[in-house]
Amino acid sequence: MSLNVISNYAANVAHRYLVDADAAASSSLSKLASGQRVVSAKDDAASLAIGSRLNAQVQALRQASTNAVQATSMLQIADGAMSKVSDILIRMKTLAVQAGSGQLSDTERGMLNTEYQALLSEVDRIANATEFNGVHMVAGTATTVTSLNAQADANNFVQAGDGFQAINFDSSVTNTSATDAVFTFTYDSSSNVLTATNKTTGTSQGIDVGSAAIGVNATQTVTFGNLGLVVELNSAFNKSANIVPAAASAFTSDAAGQIENSSIALSAINAAAVSNLTSNTVSVDASSGGVAASVLTLGGMTGTADLSSAGTKTVALTDGTNNVSVSFNVTTAFTTNDAAATFTVGDLGAVALGTNTTSNTSFSFKLGTGNVANVDTVTITVDPITAQALGLSTSSIDTATNAENASTAITSALDTLNVGRANVGAAQNRLDFASGNLSITVENMEAARSNLLDLDIAQEMTTFTSKQILEQTGIAMLAQANQLPQHLLRLFQ
8 A cells, every 4th residue: 555645544444443433332322321222213123113012012001900900999899888788688687577577566567667767778878879989889870771662653653764773861861760751753854953852741952963864884873961862863864854743633523612733732641651552532521520520531541621611721641550641722612511522632753762770880991902892891790789779669567568578578689689799709800810910911021022122231231341442442543543644754854
């Protein structure tokens, strides 16, 4: 190689190696400082991608493990409530056996019944007061069961084929479990307003459902917040066709009185009454009681009304079980004791029936990182332990007969309670095993992630020391290389 003062090849070589050694030392230093083998994607792109995914799964599984532990604690609260209710039922059983014995009078049984009813109230109080983070555990969920086809098509009941896929009520719809709800629906295609009316209370609410047709396999949810009602419509719902109840027919009678057809309506009707209606024709019979006590009959339900004066009439009809109210306006008072008068109330429009009931409370616990049912999510049901759910809400021990019946009912209630408690215990054991499995999974996945991303400190420290020595050597050699042109000056001497 020729000697020159323009280019210093040796210095360039020393500089290149010095830069490489410095970069390697800096990379090694960053790894040692962070404790990670892969600081950036360029260090190991594949390991970074896999390790990051594993890290996300590990963190999610740790939360799932926490969910399992909290779920076990949650169910333990339910089990504690069930245990106490079991103690109460045993005491109630003792009182029932005592009250059923012949040495006591009804007066003494009444004294025992005072404690019995107090304990019954305590069962409900415990059921309603037992909660976890504001969630009631053993009170059950109040739902309303909907019947869509309780009557023939001719009476225009809501059906899935008409576009009503589902109708759900909340607990506010009915006041007690023994009360049914009857809802009618009308639809105005010009305004796209679907109106629901609670025929039991007379409350109505209209919702604009829009003019866009519902797509195939799609649904549209319409929430009537004022009525405690949620309707799910499907593609069969025709938004260009009205749903309008048939109007009442003309009043038929040879009497002088007249009824305004447009004012005829049904209200305060229960579901059983609607189901039993085979005709919408109301007969008016004034032959026996006279016009002032005319008997109105609809589907076996009867009531009386004073038709001798004009004005708005509301007549409650009942057969002892079913009930309905008929309202109408008498424009001309009746004067003849007619036995052949009839009028129709028209149909009810689209009708849905609902009966309030208490069902199990379901809890879904997230024990995985995906969305696969029964794999990543475990659903556990807890049976309600209210007096109604246990079949004791109407029991008493104020008479010997009632005491015997109560004793039998309590035995059945204890069986129901023990089944519910066994289900809770089984669910707790399942969650314990799930929690253990999650802990093992987290441990092994963390080890896999560590192998990919975590730094071997001893190995990297060795690498850093080596690069540090090379860096120092490179600096020394660069200094020596920079001195080489100085030696050429001697040739000019």
